[in-house]
Amino acid sequence: MSSSEVTEAAGATAEVDTSAAGSVRIEHVTHRYGRGGEEFTAVGPVDLSVPAGEFLVLVGASGCGKSTLLRLIAGFERPTRGAVRVSGAEPRPGEAAGVVFQTPRLFPWRTVRGNIDLALRYAGVSRAQWPGRRAQLLARVGLEGTERRRVWEISGGQQQRVAIARALAAENPLLLLDEPFAALDALTRERLQEDVRRVTRRTGRTAVFVTHSADEAVFLGSRIVVLTKSPGTVALDLPIPLPRDDVDAEELRGSREFAELRAQVSHAVKAAAAA
Amino acid sequence: MSTTPSLAKPAAPADAPPPGRRPPRHRVRTRVRHVALPLGSLLLFLVLWQALAASHTWSETLVPPPAKVWDAFVDVSTTHDGVRGYNGTTLIEHLGISLRRIAFGAGLGIAAGVVFGLLMGTVGWLRSLFEPWITFLRTLPPLAYFSLLIIWLGIDEEPKVTLLAVAAFPPVAVSTTTAVAAVPKSLVEAARALGASRWDTVRDVVVPSALPETLTGIRLAVGVAYSSLVAAELVNGLPGIGGMVKDAANYNNTPVVLVGIIAIGVSGLVIDGLLLRLERVAVPWRGRT
Numbered sequence: 262m263s264s265s266e267v268t269e270a271a272g273a274t275a276e277v278d279t280s281a282a283g284s285v286r287i288e289h290v291t292h293r294y295g296r297g298g299e300e301f302t303a304v305g306p307v308d309l310s311v312p313a314g315e316f317l318v319l320v321g322a323s324g325c326g327k328s329t330l331l332r333l334i335a336g337f338e339r340p341t342r343g344a345v346r347v348s349g350a351e352p353r354p355g356e357a358a359g360v361v362f363q364t365p366r367l368f369p370w371r372t373v374r375g376n377i378d379l380a381l382r383y384a385g386v387s388r389a390q391w392p393g394r395r396a397q398l399l400a401r402v403g404l405e406g407t408e409r410r411r412v413w414e415i416s417g418g419q420q421q422r423v424a425i426a427r428a429l430a431a432e433n434p435l436l437l438l439d440e441p442f443a444a445l446d447a448l449t450r451e452r453l454q455e456d457v458r459r460v461t462r463r464t465g466r467t468a469v470f471v472t473h474s475a476d477e478a479v480f481l482g483s484r485i486v487v488l489t490k491s492p493g494t495v496a497l498d499l500p501i502p503l504p505r506d507d508v509d510a511e512e513l514r515g516s517r518e519f520a521e522l523r524a525q526v527s528h529a530v531k532a533a534a535a536a
Numbered sequence: 537m538s539t540t541p542s543l544a545k546p547a548a549p550a551d552a553p554p555p556g557r558r559p560p561r562h563r564v565r566t567r568v569r570h571v572a573l574p575l576g577s578l579l580l581f582l583v584l585w586q587a588l589a590a591s592h593t594w595s596e597t598l599v600p601p602p603a604k605v606w607d608a609f610v611d612v613s614t615t616h617d618g619v620r621g622y623n624g625t626t627l628i629e630h631l632g633i634s635l636r637r638i639a640f641g642a643g644l645g646i647a648a649g650v651v652f653g654l655l656m657g658t659v660g661w662l663r664s665l666f667e668p669w670i671t672f673l674r675t676l677p678p679l680a681y682f683s684l685l686i687i688w689l690g691i692d693e694e695p696k697v698t699l700l701a702v703a704a705f706p707p708v709a710v711s712t713t714t715a716v717a718a719v720p721k722s723l724v725e726a727a728r729a730l731g732a733s734r735w736d737t738v739r740d741v742v743v744p745s746a747l748p749e750t751l752t753g754i755r756l757a758v759g760v761a762y763s764s765l766v767a768a769e770l771v772n773g774l775p776g777i778g779g780m781v782k783d784a785a786n787y788n789n790t791p792v793v794l795v796g797i798i799a800i801g802v803s804g805l806v807i808d809g810l811l812l813r814l815e816r817v818a819v820p821w822r823g824r825t
Contacts, residue, residue: 335729355731366726369821370744379740383731413824431731 280349283434283467285311285334290343291492292329302492303329306343309486309495313434316461316468316505318482320475320526322534326493327471331439334469335360347435355383358435359428363443365420367412373399373423374408380430398426401460418449422456429460436461438470442477454480455510462505475527479503479519480510485526489533496533499526600791605798608791612780622792623783625775631799634765634777637693641700641768642761646754649705653712653750658742663713674706678764682771691772703764704757711753715746748822751815758811762804 291305304326311317319327332338333345336352347357367376377395386394399405402422407415412423421441428436438457442450458481461468472478478485479501487497503518513519582602589601596604612622612630621627652670656663678699685695719742727741766778773779781796815822 337725337728354725354728358729360726360729362722362726364722366722368723368726368741368744369824370747370819379727380730383727383736385731411820413821427730 280346281313282348283313284348285309285317285435285467285469286344286346287330287334288344288346290330290333290340290345292326292333292338293341294329304333304493305340307488307494311467311469311484313467314465316458316470316481316483318470318472318478318485319488320472320478320485320530321488321493321496322473322490322530325488325490325534327488328439330488330493331437331469331471334358334435335437355431357433358437359431359433361421361424361428361436361438361441363440365412365417365424367420367423367427369412371412372408373404373410373412373415376412376423376427377430380427384431386430394430398429401429402426402456416449418445418453421445421453425453425457425460429464432464434466436466436468438468440471440473443472450477451510457481458505458510473530475523475530478526479522480514487526487529487533490535497526497529499529597788597790600794605791605794608789609795612792612795622780623774627777627780627795627799630775630777630780630796631803633775634769634800635803637696637768637776638700638758638761638765641697642704642758644697645701645704645761646708646757648701649708649753649757650712650750652705652709653746653753654716654738654742656709656713657716657719657746658738663717666709667713670706670709673702674710678703678767679770682767686771695771696768696773696776699768700761700764704761707756707760708750708753711756712746712750715749716742719745744821748815748819751811751819755808755811755815758807759804762800762807765800 287307287309289305290307291302293300293302295301307330319330321327329338333340334347334352334357336345336347336354336357345352350357352358368379371379374395377398378391381391381394382388395408396405399408402425404419404422404426407419407423412420415423424441441457442453445453454477457468457470460466468481470478470481472481482501483505485497485499485501486495487499488494489496499522501522503513503516503522585599585602589596589599593599609627610616612627614626615621621629625633652666656666681702682695682699685698689695689698723741723745724737727737732740766781769776769778770782774783777796777799781793781800784790784792784796
């Protein structure tokens with residue numbers, strides 16, 4: 262099948278600098294939850310290399326362990342077997358990567374501004390630089406003028422934008438996003454996809470993005486990895502040859518290549534979920 | 537609640553007021569309900585009281601008419617015939633001294649409660665260790681340990697302040713423990729992902745997320761301290777509003793007893809109202825985590 266060929270091809274090109282800032286290396290990783298008779302293998306074995314600057318999208322049906330893989334990369338959990346390396350080192354939360362979760366997870370006792378400022382403080386930015394950096398971050402996610410708002414006063418899409426700005430504050434070379442737009446309406450989702458695409462390209466960040474949507478995967482990814490049903494293993498590793506610089510989003514979404522790739526990914530996701 | 541639109545009149549007029557403000561007519565009606573109903577019930581109560589006293593079902597010593605209580609109120613509030621207030625101290629001074637005892641006692645109890653709550657909410661074995669003791673303490677009526685405090689601490693300020701502290705401590709400790717233990721894991725994780733240290737997480741996530749519950753605990757604690765006031769001032773409580781009540785009771789001076797009770801109740805209402813307002817201002821995110 263063509264998918265296995267692609268997997269081999271990607272495996273062969275995996276000889277990349279795995280200590281570069283923002284690069285991710287997943288070596289023979291298996292992760293289990295629970296213990297004793299209740300043990301359950303969520304992921305693995307998985308081998309995956311993400312070179313710096315890549316936008317990798319992990320796709321798979323619910324429960325295929327894609328969120329677990331992301332938590333391993335973020336350093337929230339240690340793999341039961343194998344090793345995870347981010348920028349050449351064992352990942353630790355707050356150091357390895359900026360994380361955007363499925364829900365915004367903003368601090369309700371702080372305003373929009375307070376949420377950003379907290380992230381800047383944790384990132385070790387000196388207080389004198391906060392106003393400038395804050396304005397820059399808010400402008401990057403299109404939230405100028407909302408500084409003083411309470412987080413429950415703004416819409417769900419705006420909240421997720423604040424979460425993205427917050428995750429960008431530390432300027433980690435790696436950005437992890439776990440189905441960040443799943444709960445949003447289609448229009449907001451498309452706009453935020455364009456924003457994420459633009460932000461990561463402009464800042465040259467590596468990104469690992471988890472989704473179950475083939476459409477979202479093809480639009481965002483420079484490479485797509487489809488995972489099988491639990492325990493998740495790599496079913497398809499596909500580079501996306503679509504143009505990434507200054508493209509018209511509508512045009513891209515309407516193109517034939519886009520449709521073909523989406524069909525291919527969608528097919529692979531269904532096949533992987535059924536296997 | 538009072539914000540429910542009435543059925544008789546359309547709730548949203550054409551020129552809708554800015555969000556967050558109720559329509560003026562509605563606000564008037566709300567105010568009427570908030571002010572007129574309590575005042576009306578107070579008036580009704582006074583009328584019934586007067587009727588009961590006038591019927592002479594019970595002697596005047598048992599049920600003095602409202603006018604007598606009013607006279608007693610004026611007596612203990614002013615200097616008359618060379619006598620200053622009650623036992624040389626005016627009502628407001630009695631109340632002030634008691635409030636200071638409550639501030640000290642409940643303040644200590646609340647501070648200890650917050651510290652214990654934070655520790656017990658974060659460290660599992662500390663909770664297992666202390667929780668039974670706190671529950672034990674909470675179920676004891678303050679009078680039960682007051683005698684012990686007298687033996688240990690004498691009859692001056694110490695036993696009174698200690699009693700109020702011991703009474704105020706459990707509600708705050710219990711509510712803070714529960715709130716800290718229930719801090720949303722997702723927010724702790726979000727803070728860690730931003731690079732927060734363990735201490736950062738406690739200060740910026742655990743404390744603010746527990747604050748609404750803790751403030752509720754503080755309101756409860758002040759209430760408990762208030763209701764223990766007379767007990768705390770049973771021995772050598774003069775000057776002090778509870779001491780005044782106790783002393784007047786020794787002489788069957790029912791009007792002064794009633795004045796004292798009303799003073800305690802009204803000041804309690806005022807303080808609870810202030811705490812409620814503080815809660816609204818301090819934790820606008822209540823219920824939004």
